[in-house]
Amino acid sequence: MQVTTKKISVLLRPGTKEDIPELVKHFSSMRVHMYTQGLFGQTLENELEWYDKTRSSQEGCTWFIQPQGSKVAIGVTSLHKIDTWDGGCSSGIIIWDTNWWGKGVASAAHLARTLFAADFLNKYSIRSSVREDNQASRKALEKVGYTVWGTEPVDAYRSGKWIKTHQLKWFRPDKHQFYFPDGLPELFTPGVARAKIALQTARQVVEFI
Numbered sequence: 001m002q003v004t005t006k007k008i009s010v011l012l013r014p015g016t017k018e019d020i021p022e023l024v025k026h027f028s029s030m031r032v033h034m035y036t037q038g039l040f041g042q043t044l045e046n047e048l049e050w051y052d053k054t055r056s057s058q059e060g061c062t063w064f065i066q067p068q069g070s071k072v073a074i075g076v077t078s079l080h081k082i083d084t085w086d087g088g089c090s091s092g093i094i095i096w097d098t099n100w101w102g103k104g105v106a107s108a109a110h111l112a113r114t115l116f117a118a119d120f121l122n123k124y125s126i127r128s129s130v131r132e133d134n135q136a137s138r139k140a141l142e143k144v145g146y147t148v149w150g151t152e153p154v155d156a157y158r159s160g161k162w163i164k165t166h167q168l169k170w171f172r173p174d175k176h177q178f179y180f181p182d183g184l185p186e187l188f189t190p191g192v193a194r195a196k197i198a199l200q201t202a203r204q205v206v207e208f209i
């Protein structure tokens with residue numbers, strides 16, 4: 001998928017083995033992993049194992065993110081648990097090259113990923129989670145319609161203190177009745193309105209190539 005916003009154009013493409021050394025180079029950074037589930041730098045062998053597992057997995061789909069102007073992938077974004085019975089899945093993103101932070105890469109990638117979940121996987125909901133201090137990630141998710149519905153205390157330990165994790169949920173605007181036959185809870189109303197706009201935008205700006 002090629003997604004072009006006012007800020008940036010990014011390609012979401014399958015990974016190759018040749019992408020993995022670049023990933024490994026950046027994955028040893030604690031700056032990158034401050035708010036992820038990871039804590040340790042990974043070896044090439046570990047990441048090649050991850051690559052092999054991921055490429056043959058039926059439970060999720062993973063795209064490598066390559067912005068226009070970069071010769072290499074600078075991050076990865078995924079939908080997981082796409083094989084469940086509940087109409088939902090979960091999502092995650094890591095932009096490992098910090099030079100590309102704050103340039104709209106996640107915002108663009110989320111448009112494409114959300115569109116794919118809704119219009120191709122026929123998903124009705126998406127789960128995600130974000131560390132409390134990770135404002136850029138929370139903002140990027142909220143912009144495409146995710147809503148924080150709860151916060152887990154003492155969920156990770158970083159820089160000598162416990163940090164909280166927000167839990168988020170995205171509901172597809174035309175399908176939330178599947179989960180809420182008695183009406184959409186007020187908490188989710190603004191998020192679903194944002195999701196509607198995000199999907200409309202994505203259908204304009206995401207190109208399948």
Ligand SMILES: CC(C)(COP(=O)(O)OP(=O)(O)OC[C@H]1O[C@@H](n2cnc3c(N)ncnc32)[C@H](O)[C@@H]1OP(=O)(O)O)[C@@H](O)C(=O)NCCC(=O)NCCS
Pocket residue numbers: 031032033035036075093094095096100101102103104105106107108129130131134135136137139140
């Ligand atoms: C978090 C992460 C995905 C954000 O990606 P990004 O491409 O830098 O995000 P964007 O540039 O699309 O920015 C998203 C929004 O956050 C804002 N933002 C960017 N950096 C910010 C910061 N440091 N603090 C607050 N807001 C910030 C942007 O302005 C934008 O909002 P806007 O469209 O209203 O201007 C990226 O930094 C990353 O991969 N970090 C390491 C791994 C990680 O934390 N993954 C997410 C785990 S949940």
